[in-house]
Amino acid sequence: MSNQNPIFIPGPTNIPEALRKAVDMPTIDHRSPLFAEILGPALCGVKKVLKSEQAEVIVFPATGTGGWEAAISNALSPGDKVLATRNGMFSHRWIDMCRRHGLDVIVIPREWGEGIPADRIEEILAADGSHRIRAVLATHNETATGVRSDIAAVRRAIDAAMHPAMLFVDGVSSIGSMDFRMDEWGVDIAVTGSQKGFMLPPGLAILGISPKAMQAMSEAGLPRTYFDIRDMAAAYAAGGFPYTPPVGLLNGLRSATEMLLAEGLENVFERHHRIAEGIRRAVGAWGLQLCAMRPELYSDTVSAIRVPDGFDANRLVAHALNAYGVSFGTGLGELAGKAFRIGHLGSLTETMALSGIAAAEMVMADLGLPVRLGSGVAAAQEHYLCGGTGNSRQKAA
Ligand SMILES: *Cc1c(COP(=O)(O)O)cnc(C)c1O
Numbered sequence: 001m002s003n004q005n006p007i008f009i010p011g012p013t014n015i016p017e018a019l020r021k022a023v024d025m026p027t028i029d030h031r032s033p034l035f036a037e038i039l040g041p042a043l044c045g046v047k048k049v050l051k052s053e054q055a056e057v058i059v060f061p062a063t064g065t066g067g068w069e070a071a072i073s074n075a076l077s078p079g080d081k082v083l084a085t086r087n088g089m090f091s092h093r094w095i096d097m098c099r100r101h102g103l104d105v106i107v108i109p110r111e112w113g114e115g116i117p118a119d120r121i122e123e124i125l126a127a128d129g130s131h132r133i134r135a136v137l138a139t140h141n142e143t144a145t146g147v148r149s150d151i152a153a154v155r156r157a158i159d160a161a162m163h164p165a166m167l168f169v170d171g172v173s174s175i176g177s178m179d180f181r182m183d184e185w186g187v188d189i190a191v192t193g194s195q196k197g198f199m200l201p202p203g204l205a206i207l208g209i210s211p212k213a214m215q216a217m218s219e220a221g222l223p224r225t226y227f228d229i230r231d232m233a234a235a236y237a238a239g240g241f242p243y244t245p246p247v248g249l250l251n252g253l254r255s256a257t258e259m260l261l262a263e264g265l266e267n268v269f270e271r272h273h274r275i276a277e278g279i280r281r282a283v284g285a286w287g288l289q290l291c292a293m294r295p296e297l298y299s300d301t302v303s304a305i306r307v308p309d310g311f312d313a314n315r316l317v318a319h320a321l322n323a324y325g326v327s328f329g330t331g332l333g334e335l336a337g338k339a340f341r342i343g344h345l346g347s348l349t350e351t352m353a354l355s356g357i358a359a360a361e362m363v364m365a366d367l368g369l370p371v372r373l374g375s376g377v378a379a380a381q382e383h384y385l386c387g388g389t390g391n392s393r394q395k396a397a
Contacts, residue, residue: 013346036239045257064193067205077221088142125161282376301345
């Protein structure tokens with residue numbers, strides 16, 4: 001099927017035409033100086049998106065999951081204690097990975113729909129007088145539940161406990177779409193991928209590493225070869241890569257960072273917030289509830305929406321694709337069948353968002369849910385109106 005509809009899954013996201021072209025390039029010799037002209041600006045661009053002066057940016061041919069593995073295997077040793085909150089499928093999977101690597105994970109279990117409890121982190125760290133906990137793992141935006149946690153508060157908790165633990169943040173569905181301040185928040189390792197806020201095809205794991213985390217790498221005892229950041233950093237210093245790089249994707253990354261910075265990061269975040277708020281108003285007009293429990297937890301990149309008891313949310317997702325050629329996200333883990341997700345990150349305008357809201361209404365009406373056609377669209381339109389100010393909202397990456 002040739003389908004021009006935008007997709008509304010929370011990654012991979014819609015690819016702007018300019019980025020599709022940037023990725024599609026003829027082969028170059030990656031051992032020639034031509035490669036450094038692509039890699040250098042891509043790394044610099046990511047650093048700016050991370051709002052970091054001091055991070056070392058490292059990119060692997062992988063996805064976000066590979067980024068998790070690179071983070072833990074480069075900075076930790078077998079048996080190391082780490083502290084992590086589980087509040088959805090993605091935080092759960094990172095914890096599972098840590099355990100499979102022989103790490104000793106202290107889990108803070110939270111209801112799905114809740115955020116990271118900074119006060120609990122402070123208590124647990126304060127009680128760890130011998131500083132056995134090496135790292136705190138935090139999922140900035142839980143893509144399964146549409147919950148954004150407060151990473152600045154996690155940093156304050158670590159500092160208040162006067163604990164030396166490193167802070168590793170999964171920013172896969174936040175970086176490039178919602179405010180992220182690597183230096184200000186004292187993030188030691190930030191992880192993301194190419195296929196969400198960077199609007200590229202999947203294939204890159206992107207990491208920012210603080211000087212403290214770079215230092216931890218010399219003592220870290222977990223095995224790593226393909227994901228060894230020391231090899232990668234040494235190769236970058238010489239303008240190269242330790243193995244064959246995904247040149248097209250890196251060229252795309254250079255263009256993606258240029259595109260985000262040209263729009264202005266704050267404008268990008270504001271656009272995401274405005275689009276997300278319109279979608280939330282539509283959800284309210286439909287009489288449905290978000291999984292996220294409180295407004296301060298609402299994610300600007302994905303909304304997980306609970307369906308009425310007894311209704312299978314997977315039917316909604318399947319019918320949207322079959323009948324209207326529109327993709328929404330399914331509920332994951334505990335939320336399977338109970339919720340569907342609207343991804344609203346990356347290359348998206350208000351007008352595109354309205355089409356997704358309209359399609360969701362048709363699907364719900366087809367399946368007999370009590371939704372009035374146009375109710376969500378109208379609620380979002382009210383929010384998206386320019387009010388004759390002439391402020392153009394056409395522009396989106
Ligand atoms: C998408 C995502 C990941 C990584 O998934 P990959 O499929 O490996 O790219 C990790 N964490 C979060 C929060 C995500 O949204």
